[in-house]
Amino acid sequence: xxxxxxxxxxxxGVSPVRMGGNEGLVFIGGPCAIESLDHSVYMAEExxxxxxxxxxxxxxxxxxxxxxxxxxxxxxxxxxEKGLDILKKIRSHVKVPVVSDFSDPSWxxxxxxxxxxxxxxxxxxxxxxxxxxxxxTKKPVHLKKGxxxxxxxxxxxxxxxxxxxxxxxxxxxxxxxxxxxxxVNDMTSFPIxxxxxxxxxxxxxxxxxxxxxxxNISGGQREFIPYLVRAATxxxxxxxxxxxxxxxxxxxxDSNTVLDLKYLRHILEEANTIHNTYLRMKQEHGLxxxx
Amino acid sequence: xxxxQLSETPHVLLETALVGDALREMNRHGLGxxxxxxxxxxxxxxxxxxxxxxxxxxxxxxxAALIMDDLCDYSTTDxxxxxxxxxxxxxxxxxxxxRVSDIPVVANDKTLLGLANIHNVIQDIRRP
Numbered sequence: 001x002x003x004x005x006x007x008x009x010x011x012x013g014v015s016p017v018r019m020g021g022n023e024g025l026v027f028i029g030g031p032c033a034i035e036s037l038d039h040s041v042y043m044a045e046e047x048x049x050x051x052x053x054x055x056x057x058x059x060x061x062x063x064x065x066x067x068x069x070x071x072x073x074x075x076x077x078x079x080x081e082k083g084l085d086i087l088k089k090i091r092s093h094v095k096v097p098v099v100s101d102f103s104d105p106s107w108x109x110x111x112x113x114x115x116x117x118x119x120x121x122x123x124x125x126x127x128x129x130x131x132x133x134x135x136x137t138k139k140p141v142h143l144k145k146g147x148x149x150x151x152x153x154x155x156x157x158x159x160x161x162x163x164x165x166x167x168x169x170x171x172x173x174x175x176x177x178x179x180x181x182x183x184v185n186d187m188t189s190f191p192i193x194x195x196x197x198x199x200x201x202x203x204x205x206x207x208x209x210x211x212x213x214x215x216n217i218s219g220g221q222r223e224f225i226p227y228l229v230r231a232a233t234x235x236x237x238x239x240x241x242x243x244x245x246x247x248x249x250x251x252x253x254d255s256n257t258v259l260d261l262k263y264l265r266h267i268l269e270e271a272n273t274i275h276n277t278y279l280r281m282k283q284e285h286g287l288x289x290x291x
Numbered sequence: 292x293x294x295x296q297l298s299e300t301p302h303v304l305l306e307t308a309l310v311g312d313a314l315r316e317m318n319r320h321g322l323g324x325x326x327x328x329x330x331x332x333x334x335x336x337x338x339x340x341x342x343x344x345x346x347x348x349x350x351x352x353x354x355a356a357l358i359m360d361d362l363c364d365y366s367t368t369d370x371x372x373x374x375x376x377x378x379x380x381x382x383x384x385x386x387x388x389x390r391v392s393d394i395p396v397v398a399n400d401k402t403l404l405g406l407a408n409i410h411n412v413i414q415d416i417r418r419p
Contacts, residue, residue: 152359155309192356 001191001236001287004199007140007168009059010097010116017057017097019170019238020199022282025275026057026239027268028099028117028142028201033075033253034062034083043261044094047244050265054272059097059117060090061241066253067103068123071216075252080107084114091116099142105133112137122146122174122206125157135164144172144203147211151189158196171196172241174203181213185228190235201239202232205257220257226267233274236282240271302326302406306335310346310365311358313338324393326403327366334395334403336366372397375404379416382407 003021010016019026029047034040044060051058064083066076077083087098097116102108103124112118118137122144124130134141141161145154154171161169171193175183185207194200207228210219229240245251245258259267302325304313313325317340327336346365350357373382373394382394392409 150355152356155359 001194002197003287004194004238005197007170007199009099009140014091014095014097014116017059019057021238022279023238024056024279025233025237025272026059026201027051028059028061028239028241029244029264030060030062031245031251031253032063032243032258033066033077033251034064034086035078035252037086037089040086040090041093043244043246044090044096046246046261047264048094048096050268054265054268056268056272059099060087060094061099061119061243062087063100063253065103065107068121069253070212070218074217077253080110084110088114101142102133103130105129108133108137112139115139117142117170120144120157125149125154128160131157131160132164135161135166138165140168140170141166142170142172142201144174145176145189145193147175147177147183149176151186151192154193155196158198169196169198170201170239171198172201172203172239173207174241175207175209177211181210181219183207183209183211185231187231187235190232190237194236199238201241202229202237203241204229204232205241205243205254205259209254209257214256218254218256220254222257222259225259226263226270229267229271230274233271234278236278237275240268242267303328303403304338304362305330306363308362309358310338310360310362313362314343314358322393324406326370326395326406327362328403332403333401334370334372334397336363336368337370337395338362338366339391339393342367370395372401373407374399379412383409383412383416386412 006018006020008016008018017026031043048058064077064080091098099117099119100115101119101121102111118134118139119142120134125146173189175185178184190200204225208221208224213219243258244261244264246261248255248258248260251258302322304325304327306327306329317325323340325338329335371389371394373396375396386409394407396404396407398404
């Protein structure tokens with residue numbers, strides 16, 4: 001896999017996390033949606049402790065708005081103002097970089113004043129107005145590959161961002177549509193997307209999702225998370241993304257796919273071990289390019 | 292020797308172009324070649340119908356993936372060139388020796404000046 005350029009995430013009061021190249025594995029994670037200040041702080045602290053113990057960089061992720069819920073009755077988030085206020089407090093209290101996404105281009109500016117990493121939702125990865133707004137924040141952009149996109153066509157979105165002045169991008173695969181209500185995980189997407197020169201990330205919890213398989217909500221097969229994480233880290237990803245919750249059945253969003261916090265340490269330890277083995281092999285034997 | 296000036300034929304692409312960009316331009320203008328240049332118009336490579344043929348024959352990638360690849364990955368990086376002072380007969384001899392019908396014309400510093408196509412070379416030689 002092509003050696004990626006380095007992307008640094010975090011500034012102004014939080015220790016920056018470096019991603020890409022020969023850097024250590026980075027974890028991007030947290031509850032799918034911001035549920036309350038107390039819950040967010042608790043999750044950020046718990047995940048932060050695990051990451052510090054293992055020795056991997058951590059970026060807290062949680063969203064203030066869930067625009068893509070299948071049902072209009074599902075929890076749609078605390079909203080821009082309240083959500084960003086909580087993320088600001090996470091930054092100052094837990095001292096970790098934070099990331100959130102936005103679905104309305106007019107929200108990007110405010111998101112950019114709080115978040116260290118700006119996430120473009122997978123469904124909107126081609127939308128020029130969203131990419132332009134993300135680039136304008138001057139923060140690194142977390143670009144999630146749409147479930148309908150080929151990995152090679154993500155180059156178009158990357159070029160749009162670059163055209164708008166952004167050269168700090170993280171590309172994430174969160175699974176690809178495989179017929180109706182199902183996703184497949186194509187490991188070749190990592191070297192393909194890495195050929196853009198940017199770090200790549202695997203979203204393990206959305207990848208096991210069964211989109212809208214349960215009528216008006218999505219299902220998921222959490223039992224496959226550890227297998228896919230091991231496979232992706234062996235491919236040489238630079239970062240791992242997972243939505244994590246301390247009480248998945250009662251999570252307000254993505255309850256069928258979020259990883260129970262009690263499994264996080266084990267999965268991250270495995271991922272980190274594989275990642276470090278990959279780095280060591282790369283150092284000892286170099287990168288191989290099969291033709 | 293009067294060669295095709297840059298302004299006369301759009302056979303030039305920047306080195307950041309994709310294979311799909313080259314195919315579109317070559318197809319739109321009926322060209323068998325496109326010249327790949329740096330930002331300051333220095334010739335860095337050429338991509339021809341022959342390169343495309345070899346690419347499709349040797350690659351197993353889906354076409355949709357192939358057209359998203361960087362053109363530079365498949366261009367000839369040290370292409371055959373002619374200097375602007377060379378005569379039509381000299382260029383024709385070069386074409387015959389290398390069995391090509393298009394040769395980029397460059398200045399001493401590799402700045403692309405235009406394209407010598409076999410048809411306009413023959414026309415130029417025949418001109419009284």
